[in-house]
Amino acid sequence: TAHVIVCGNEKGGSGKSTTAVHLAIALLKMGHRVATVDLDGRQLSMTRYLENRRRWAAASGNQLEIPQHFHVPPVRRNSVGEAERSEFKALMEGLAEIEYRHDFIVIDTPGSDTYLNRLAHRICDTLVTPLNDSLVDFDVLARVDAVSNEVIEISQYAESVRDARRERRNADNAMLDWVVVRNRMAFINSRNETKVDACLRKLSAQLGFRISDGISERVIFREFFPVGLTALDELEDRVLGTRPTLSHLAARQEIRRLVQTLRLPIGED
Amino acid sequence: TAHVIVCGNEKGGSGKSTTAVHLAIALLKMGHRVATVDLDGRQLSMTRYLENRRRWAAASGNQLEIPQHFHVPPVRRNSVGEAERSEFKALMEGLAEIEYRHDFIVIDTPGSDTYLNRLAHRICDTLVTPLNDSLVDFDVLARVDAVSNEVIEISQYAESVRDARRERRNADNAMLDWVVVRNRMAFINSRNETKVDACLRKLSAQLGFRISDGISERVIFREFFPVGLTALDELEDRVLGTRPTLSHLAARQEIRRLVQTLRLPIGED
Numbered sequence: 140t141a142h143v144i145v146c147g148n149e150k151g152g153s154g155k156s157t158t159a160v161h162l163a164i165a166l167l168k169m170g171h172r173v174a175t176v177d178l179d180g181r182q183l184s185m186t187r188y189l190e191n192r193r194r195w196a197a198a199s200g201n202q203l204e205i206p207q208h209f210h211v212p213p214v215r216r217n218s219v220g221e222a223e224r225s226e227f228k229a230l231m232e233g234l235a236e237i238e239y240r241h242d243f244i245v246i247d248t249p250g251s252d253t254y255l256n257r258l259a260h261r262i263c264d265t266l267v268t269p270l271n272d273s274l275v276d277f278d279v280l281a282r283v284d285a286v287s288n289e290v291i292e293i294s295q296y297a298e299s300v301r302d303a304r305r306e307r308r309n310a311d312n313a314m315l316d317w318v319v320v321r322n323r324m325a326f327i328n329s330r331n332e333t334k335v336d337a338c339l340r341k342l343s344a345q346l347g348f349r350i351s352d353g354i355s356e357r358v359i360f361r362e363f364f365p366v367g368l369t370a371l372d373e374l375e376d377r378v379l380g381t382r383p384t385l386s387h388l389a390a391r392q393e394i395r396r397l398v399q400t401l402r403l404p405i406g407e408d
Numbered sequence: 409t410a411h412v413i414v415c416g417n418e419k420g421g422s423g424k425s426t427t428a429v430h431l432a433i434a435l436l437k438m439g440h441r442v443a444t445v446d447l448d449g450r451q452l453s454m455t456r457y458l459e460n461r462r463r464w465a466a467a468s469g470n471q472l473e474i475p476q477h478f479h480v481p482p483v484r485r486n487s488v489g490e491a492e493r494s495e496f497k498a499l500m501e502g503l504a505e506i507e508y509r510h511d512f513i514v515i516d517t518p519g520s521d522t523y524l525n526r527l528a529h530r531i532c533d534t535l536v537t538p539l540n541d542s543l544v545d546f547d548v549l550a551r552v553d554a555v556s557n558e559v560i561e562i563s564q565y566a567e568s569v570r571d572a573r574r575e576r577r578n579a580d581n582a583m584l585d586w587v588v589v590r591n592r593m594a595f596i597n598s599r600n601e602t603k604v605d606a607c608l609r610k611l612s613a614q615l616g617f618r619i620s621d622g623i624s625e626r627v628i629f630r631e632f633f634p635v636g637l638t639a640l641d642e643l644e645d646r647v648l649g650t651r652p653t654l655s656h657l658a659a660r661q662e663i664r665r666l667v668q669t670l671r672l673p674i675g676e677d
């Protein structure tokens with residue numbers, strides 16, 4: 140069955156949707172069969188990104204790789220148990236539909252602790268956690284001493300991942316591979332960047348995640364959202380009035396390097 | 409009673425907590441009595457920021473202005489109605505405790521559509537909505553045509569604000585003042601920045617919000633989270649190993665300019 144990649148982080152705006160879309164398109168361009176699932180049923184960033192892509196492909200006549208996609212719409216019930224059962228059913232039926240016809244399923248999750256979010260973490264093979272180069276973002280993983288960088292206490296998102304991992308191991312002895320990637324990084328090194336780096340390294344041993352090279356802050360990762368294009372696509376276009384740039388090539392390399400770091404079951408180096 | 413400022417945006421990571429903390433400290437330093445409320449009961453970014461500030465004040469012996477603060481802890485009930493009643497009670501009792509002894513109440517909200525979030529929008533006098541310089545963030549306000557920038561459709565967060573505004577007007581004839589401020593802006597103007605600016609201006613007329621000058625991406629807005637210090641504070645410190653910088657002064661000016669733009673009931677220019 141498909142290898143499941145979840146983009147997860149309870150911290151809002153860490154780059155989950157951006158990373159999920161770029162990973163999915165990168166894997167498609169490598170020739171794999173990719174499906175995507177949007178569990179942020181209210182915000183639907185990934186869903187809209189792909190809808191924009193579909194619409195642009197039709198409007199421009201360009202052939203664009205598009206993953207098979209579904210989202211789980213928000214469910215409102217008076218009983219929490221009822222809402223969760225309904226969401227569970229929607230997710231499982233959606234997955235059953237795609238898991239044998241694709242190599243990868245990339246799942247985008249919301250920036251909040253929801254039932255679907257916890258469920259996604261229990262079914263993933265690879266968990267990709269982007270986070271801003273910030274101790275505010277870091278705080279959902281762990282609290283650190285302001286001066287020594289020592290880990291004082293594990294925070295709620297790290298505990299969530301630990302719970303999900305344990306349940307998965309007990310269920311089918313599979314090991315969740317957790318990769319943390321810093322996102323929206325400035326080009327200039329700063330005292331803050333050095334501190335976040337040090338704290339992440341200390342924490343990676345304790346929590347059992349690997350650290351990928353960071354992804355830079357690049358307008359190209361978001362500028363083409365309205366037409367559903369990504370850094371992996373050809374962006375030179377008369378309609379859009381765009382030309383190739385070095386930043387574009389660098390952005391593409393950063394996503395490819397992330398794919399490599401994930402050590403996915405692919406026939407590649 | 410106190411003038412209520414809510415930092416709201418369903419989009420995660422738009423800068424609500426950062427803006428809320430900086431606004432609260434700025435108002436305190438201007439001599440006003442300020443209380444703060446954290447409605448992101450799971451993530452608690454504002455609460456931790458202020459706890460760190462309290463701890464640093466004690467450890468360093470520095471006098472630091474600290475707002476009276478409370479948060480509403482997450483409530484889990486089997487019945488949604490029960491959970492909401494409990495949250496309503498916690499918020500109203502907390503507010504009753506502070507609303508007559510303070511000039512301003514600054515409320516931080518989560519990056520997701522929760523009952524407490526909708527409630528906060530119904531009681532605010534001033535709504536501050538930060539957003540990243542990005543059409544992905546813009547998407548929770550409205551969908552625009554990729555080429556013409558025309559507004560195709562209003563999105564979920566804008567609808568939420570419209571509902572809250574209407575309810576407030578019907579309740580006590582008060583008008584919610586909505587100010588949108590772009591956050592984490594790059595210093596270099598880009599085609600993307602021009603586009604977001606154009607889209608925001610079109611939308612501001614339609615949705616009835618004012619646009620404040622943007623706040624720049626500055627490490628100083630997040631670097632001192634572990635010691636609870638903000639751009640409004642003196643940051644030169646032997647322990648922290650920091651010296652004054654131009655960015656610090658510029659950051660302070662950006663927050664003060666936002667305060668001015670909010671046209672709060674203050675005896676100031």
Ligand SMILES: Nc1ncnc2c1ncn2[C@@H]1O[C@H](COP(=O)(O)OP(=O)(O)OP(=O)(O)O)[C@@H](O)[C@H]1O
Binds near residue numbers: 323360
């Ligand atoms: N590497 C990057 N370079 C430039 N902009 C980026 C980058 N990564 C993300 N962004 C922008 O940062 C903002 C947050 O990113 P994104 O929406 O992907 O995060 P998220 O974790 O999915 O947020 P949420 O919690 O709301 O789901 C968006 O405006 C996005 O366009």
Ligand SMILES: Nc1ncnc2c1ncn2[C@@H]1O[C@H](COP(=O)(O)OP(=O)(O)OP(=O)(O)O)[C@@H](O)[C@H]1O
Binds near residue numbers: 591
């Ligand atoms: N102007 C700024 N300059 C530099 N970093 C910033 C700025 N504003 C916010 N940040 C950083 O961006 C990230 C998101 O900001 P913040 O947590 O305040 O957003 P939020 O809207 O409260 O997020 P959430 O939806 O998770 O509650 C944090 O890492 C924060 O430190």
Ligand SMILES: [Mg+2]
Binds near residue numbers: 155249250
């Ligand atoms: Mg997202």
Ligand SMILES: [Mg+2]
Binds near residue numbers: 424448453454516518
């Ligand atoms: Mg916040």
